[in-house]
Amino acid sequence: MIGSIFQDAFKNLTANILRSSLTMLGVIIGVASVITMIAIVEGGQLWLVNSIERLGTNLLFVWKKRLTVEERRMFAGRNTQLRYEDALAIRERFPELVVAPILELDQKLKTGDRDYSGRLTATSPEFSTIRNFHPATGRFLTRSDLKEWKRTIVLGKTVAEVLFGSSPAVGEEVKIADQRFTVVGVMEPKGEVYGQDYDEMMFVPVTTGLRFFTGNDKIRSLILHVPERGHMPEVTEELHQFLVQRHDGVDDIRIRNQGEFLGAIDQTIWTFRIVLGGIAIVALLVGGIGIMNIMLVTVTERTREIGLRKAIGAKRRDILLQFLIESITISVVGGCVGVIVGIFAANGFGNMVAQSMPGGGDWGAVIQPSAILIAFLFAVGVGVTFGLFPAMKAARLDPAEALRYQ
Amino acid sequence: MLIDLRQVSKTYQAGQVAVHALKTIHLHIAKGEFVAIIGQSGSGKTTLLDILGCLSRPTGGEYWLDGENTGALTESQLTTIRNRKIGFVFQTFHLLPRKTALDNVQLPLMYAGVSRPAQISRAQELLTQVGLEDRITHYSNQLSGGQQQRVAIARALANRPALLLADEPTGNLDSQSGKDILDMFASLHREGQTIVMITHDPLIAQRAQRRITLADGRITADESTGSRDPVLL
Ligand SMILES: Nc1ncnc2c1ncn2[C@@H]1O[C@H](COP(=O)(O)OP(=O)(O)OP(=O)(O)O)[C@@H](O)[C@H]1O
Ligand SMILES: [Mg+2]
Numbered sequence: 001m002i003g004s005i006f007q008d009a010f011k012n013l014t015a016n017i018l019r020s021s022l023t024m025l026g027v028i029i030g031v032a033s034v035i036t037m038i039a040i041v042e043g044g045q046l047w048l049v050n051s052i053e054r055l056g057t058n059l060l061f062v063w064k065k066r067l068t069v070e071e072r073r074m075f076a077g078r079n080t081q082l083r084y085e086d087a088l089a090i091r092e093r094f095p096e097l098v099v100a101p102i103l104e105l106d107q108k109l110k111t112g113d114r115d116y117s118g119r120l121t122a123t124s125p126e127f128s129t130i131r132n133f134h135p136a137t138g139r140f141l142t143r144s145d146l147k148e149w150k151r152t153i154v155l156g157k158t159v160a161e162v163l164f165g166s167s168p169a170v171g172e173e174v175k176i177a178d179q180r181f182t183v184v185g186v187m188e189p190k191g192e193v194y195g196q197d198y199d200e201m202m203f204v205p206v207t208t209g210l211r212f213f214t215g216n217d218k219i220r221s222l223i224l225h226v227p228e229r230g231h232m233p234e235v236t237e238e239l240h241q242f243l244v245q246r247h248d249g250v251d252d253i254r255i256r257n258q259g260e261f262l263g264a265i266d267q268t269i270w271t272f273r274i275v276l277g278g279i280a281i282v283a284l285l286v287g288g289i290g291i292m293n294i295m296l297v298t299v300t301e302r303t304r305e306i307g308l309r310k311a312i313g314a315k316r317r318d319i320l321l322q323f324l325i326e327s328i329t330i331s332v333v334g335g336c337v338g339v340i341v342g343i344f345a346a347n348g349f350g351n352m353v354a355q356s357m358p359g360g361g362d363w364g365a366v367i368q369p370s371a372i373l374i375a376f377l378f379a380v381g382v383g384v385t386f387g388l389f390p391a392m393k394a395a396r397l398d399p400a401e402a403l404r405y406q
Numbered sequence: 407m408l409i410d411l412r413q414v415s416k417t418y419q420a421g422q423v424a425v426h427a428l429k430t431i432h433l434h435i436a437k438g439e440f441v442a443i444i445g446q447s448g449s450g451k452t453t454l455l456d457i458l459g460c461l462s463r464p465t466g467g468e469y470w471l472d473g474e475n476t477g478a479l480t481e482s483q484l485t486t487i488r489n490r491k492i493g494f495v496f497q498t499f500h501l502l503p504r505k506t507a508l509d510n511v512q513l514p515l516m517y518a519g520v521s522r523p524a525q526i527s528r529a530q531e532l533l534t535q536v537g538l539e540d541r542i543t544h545y546s547n548q549l550s551g552g553q554q555q556r557v558a559i560a561r562a563l564a565n566r567p568a569l570l571l572a573d574e575p576t577g578n579l580d581s582q583s584g585k586d587i588l589d590m591f592a593s594l595h596r597e598g599q600t601i602v603m604i605t606h607d608p609l610i611a612q613r614a615q616r617r618i619t620l621a622d623g624r625i626t627a628d629e630s631t632g633s634r635d636p637v638l639l
Binding site: 001003004005007008011015016304305307308309310311312313314315316318398399400403404 | 452456459461462481482485486488489490494496500502504505509512513514516517518519522525561565
């Protein structure tokens, strides 16, 4: 009996293929958009995390906190600066850490006929290792560069192109504030990561920077690599105490780890996820309302059919079952098609981003089985829920009235 | 006694106005009778047929069908009665569109819980009985009016009902197809089938044994036709 009703319902669906496909379209769009959106968000997150981790892992960043006027008055005379010496002291006290001091200098580089204004990074050889950022030609800064305050400079790819075009830059001279610097290396292309264009960077020895440009030993920040990821919390704590002690007991230091940055990114991603998820749910609901709409129209259209069926022996249960089977079939089939369409759409979109975004070459949609499952179950749920109301309406029709319905 | 209507009345509520479609109807119909109900439009014929077919309940009085008080039955029990004991033939056929003749005849068998192979063989047998053995897999919209009505009769007979109800069965047919349908009724009647048929055509009513006239919701005449001569048509 139930088997017959199943078969009958399937016949109804295939006999009205246009109506069935239109109804399915709502589900297909809903499911496909949920899958696509989740895949895009996941893909974006993976890409961001990857591109950040490509610039080194297990990193700690050390800054000097800005002190209030009051604090400055209170701590007057005490050693409240981040200094190059701090970096050297850390290196001695924590030999397992890799430390690079960072001083940033806005300067203009000049060659015979060209110039380039930008931000110099005065640092140490460790920077290249920590950031996993290496020269393509020539070399990076060396220990002897630092020891002898050499006026050597390593250029980012873009800077080298602006100053020297396609001719080799290594060995050439540039002038910075009337000092001659020798280009010793050009960095590999790295592109932009989280707002920083690595191809526009240029590096000079930190000692040279202090001696020729600032004339003191204050640096802006430190960047450290912790070999053991698990040690990061203790290292952070010890480092903090060590620096406070060096700064005459003044807590003017802030240390953040990469995880916190990634956490911030996670938050951004979550915002995206919620917004896109909202859109996807709306798409699914619209799909569901589409089903309900067509099922309701169907009930009206089929009033005489329902009247006839009831006249010749269909019970409420049978009519309910028939309509439910129809809407479940539509949402399950629509859900399956939607999954396929969603996978194609997500991959298509991934390729599009990979091709159009600078540095997006390894961007790809990430389709998780759980996303597919959620979208599919939700679609079926919506289909059944929205199919139920018209089905109950149909089952309640009075046969005599329904038969007279014009 | 197959049909026993006791002071049956039916009042429709159309907005504020109450329409008294049937007023205290007394009616007995025995097994094997062929009854025609005639009356002008709006006299309550279809309303009476709906009650006889358990499609709607009377608002007053009692309807006993085959010794059972239908007023005491649940909706679901009435549905079962319609399925097993009553066959309907309508003026507008009421076949399901986009379904084959076979599908249509199978429906009452399906709702009766008959197994699928049995549904098919019974439906084929019925379609053969009404002379449509070569139209079994035709869709209902591929059939002529007369053929559609014959499919409807096959469907009505599917569960061997005690009572065959027909509401203007020839109303939408040309005279030859109409005559074929009436001949079919006559032969069913000869085999013992109880038939109640609505018509507003006195000549068609002549084909029945007994003619009941309705006017304004009341039975105004209940007589034997005395004539069964098909030549009159
Ligand atoms: N659902 C309804 N609501 C209100 N009034 C109704 C309803 N159905 C029928 N009526 C009224 O009941 C009366 C009897 O209607 P019925 O359909 O039984 O007449 P009939 O004899 O079958 O007419 P016809 O020959 O035109 O088919 C009519 O006045 C009709 O308007
Ligand atoms: Mg009528």
